[in-house]
Amino acid sequence: MMFAKLYAVTLPVFFLIDMVWLGLIAKGFYGKYLGYIMKSSPNWQAAVAFYLLFIVGLVVFVVSPAVDRQQWQYALGMGALFGLITYATYDLTNLATVKDWPIIVTAVDMVWGTVLAASVSVVSYAIAARILL
Numbered sequence: 001m002m003f004a005k006l007y008a009v010t011l012p013v014f015f016l017i018d019m020v021w022l023g024l025i026a027k028g029f030y031g032k033y034l035g036y037i038m039k040s041s042p043n044w045q046a047a048v049a050f051y052l053l054f055i056v057g058l059v060v061f062v063v064s065p066a067v068d069r070q071q072w073q074y075a076l077g078m079g080a081l082f083g084l085i086t087y088a089t090y091d092l093t094n095l096a097t098v099k100d101w102p103i104i105v106t107a108v109d110m111v112w113g114t115v116l117a118a119s120v121s122v123v124s125y126a127i128a129a130r131i132l133l
Contacts, residue, residue: 002064002067002132003059003060003064005128005132006059006063006064006067006124006128006132007055007056007059009063009124009127009128009131009132010055010058010059010063010120010121010124011055013120013123013124013127014051014054014055014058014116014120014124015051017116017119017120017123018051018116021112021116026112029105029108030105033102033104033105034102034105036100037098054086057082057086058079058082058117058120058121058124059124061078061082062074062075062078062079062082062117062121063075063079063121063124063125063128065078066078066121066125067125067128067129067132070129072122072125072126072129075118075121075122075124075125076118076121076122077118078121079117079118079119079120079121079122080114080115080117080118082117082121083113083114083115083116083117083118084110084113084114084117086113086117087109087110087112087113087114088110088113090109091105091106091109091110092106094106
């Protein structure tokens with residue numbers, strides 16, 4: 001039951017923060033560096049599947065343990081680590097296997113994944129601590 005509540009808290013936090021990134025910054029950045037391989041429109045099923053699974057990971061491995069420990073610092077630190085590792089998995093794999101994959105995309109994306117997961121985790125923890133504990 002707690003998982004569902006934490007998921008319900010984390011989901012909108014994630015979308016709000018990531019949509020700011022995608023809407024204001026990333027569109028031009030990714031277009032500049034990856035336009036040669038980008039689709040004209042995203043595969044929304046794949047995008048939604050990623051977001052839903054990523055949030056499961058944040059809740060299970062970061063937000064829930066932070067709530068159990070009652071430590072926002074855990075949410076921040078482990079959120080950053082989770083984001084770094086998950087985004088590095090994607091970006092370093094692409095750097096290793098995709099012809100002409102730009103290293104700048106790998107670096108920026110890994111930083112963004114770290115910031116995104118850390119900020120979502122700590123904000124979700126703060127909300128959960130106020131309304132669920």
